[in-house]
Amino acid sequence: IQMTQSPSALSASVGDRVTITCRASQGITNDLGWFQQKPGKAPKRLIHETSTLQSGVPSRFSGSGSGTEFTLTISSLQPEDFATYYCLQYNNYPWTFGQGTKVEMK
Amino acid sequence: EVQLVESGGGLVQPGGSLRLSCAASGFTFSNFDMTWVRQSPGEGLQLVSTITGGGTYYADSVKGRFTISRDDSKNTLYLQMNSLRAEDTAIYYCARGWCADWGQGTLVTVSS
Numbered sequence: 001i002q003m004t005q006s007p008s009a010l011s012a013s014v015g016d017r018v019t020i021t022c023r024a025s026q027g028i029t030n031d032l033g034w035f036q037q038k039p040g041k042a043p044k045r046l047i048h049e050t051s052t053l054q055s056g057v058p059s060r061f062s063g064s065g066s067g068t069e070f071t072l073t074i075s076s077l078q079p080e081d082f083a084t085y086y087c088l089q090y091n092n093y094p095w096t097f098g099q100g101t102k103v104e105m106k
Numbered sequence: 107e108v109q110l111v112e113s114g115g116g117l118v119q120p121g122g123s124l125r126l127s128c129a130a131s132g133f134t135f136s137n138f139d140m141t142w143v144r145q146s147p148g149e150g151l152q153l154v155s156t157i158t159g160g161g162t163y164y165a166d167s168v169k170g171r172f173t174i175s176r177d178d179s180k181n182t183l184y185l186q187m188n189s190l191r192a193e194d195t196a197i198y199y200c201a202r203g204w205c206a207d208w209g210q211g212t213l214v215t216v217s218s
Contacts (some may be wrong), residue, residue: 018180033204034204034207035151041202042199042208042209042210042211043143043151043199043206043208045204045205045206045207047207048204054206063203076113086150086151088151088153088204088205090204090205093156093157093163094153094156094165094166095141095153095156095162096153097143097151097152097153098150099150100150100151
């Protein structure tokens with residue numbers, strides 16, 4: 001299964017609402033996660049099963065979608081949110097990641 | 107607290123072999139599927155291999171060259187990497203379950 005993530009990069013300001021999309025090449029029900037990665041660090045899972053927030057993740061992060069189209073939304077971007085974000089489908093082996101979205105400061 | 111600690115990375119010549127290990131603690135290791143994910147310099151994440159109760163799975167790019175295994179008595183995950191190529195150069199992470207938890211990674215460099 002191919003995961004097409006968009007955009008590949010975006011510029012935003014603190015307080016902005018940010019939306020990142022992942023599209024699957026075939027239906028994956030709700031078997032999708034979102035990850036945040038900061039430079040030099042391992043990825044951190046934010047969301048699993050499309051919309052379930054990982055414990056400790058701020059509520060400004062949310063996920064939605066089903067089937068083939070999925071969205072990660074950051075409702076009000078904070079300074080610590082500038083990072084690269086990836087989606088991951090785990091409906092079919094081998095699991096596949098999206099190409100990543102780098103969120104940069106405007 | 108879940109801890110995953112990778113080791114075994116290093117510099118290896120093309121065509122060479124390396125075995126990575128991932129020592130797990132803080133959870134019942136035998137109850138979880140485990141995964142290796144890699145990240146080439148400046149690139150995105152790529153799933154390398156997953157081991158489940160039902161079998162093992164590999165990315166096409168490593169199939170036939172890499173072997174994932176585990177020793178539940180030692181709470182350790184392994185990745186045997188043979189016939190290494192320059193394009194295998196990456197940080198290799200181990201991850202638990204649906205990648206809920208990650209290690210810090212170990213760097214593999216394939217170069218002459």
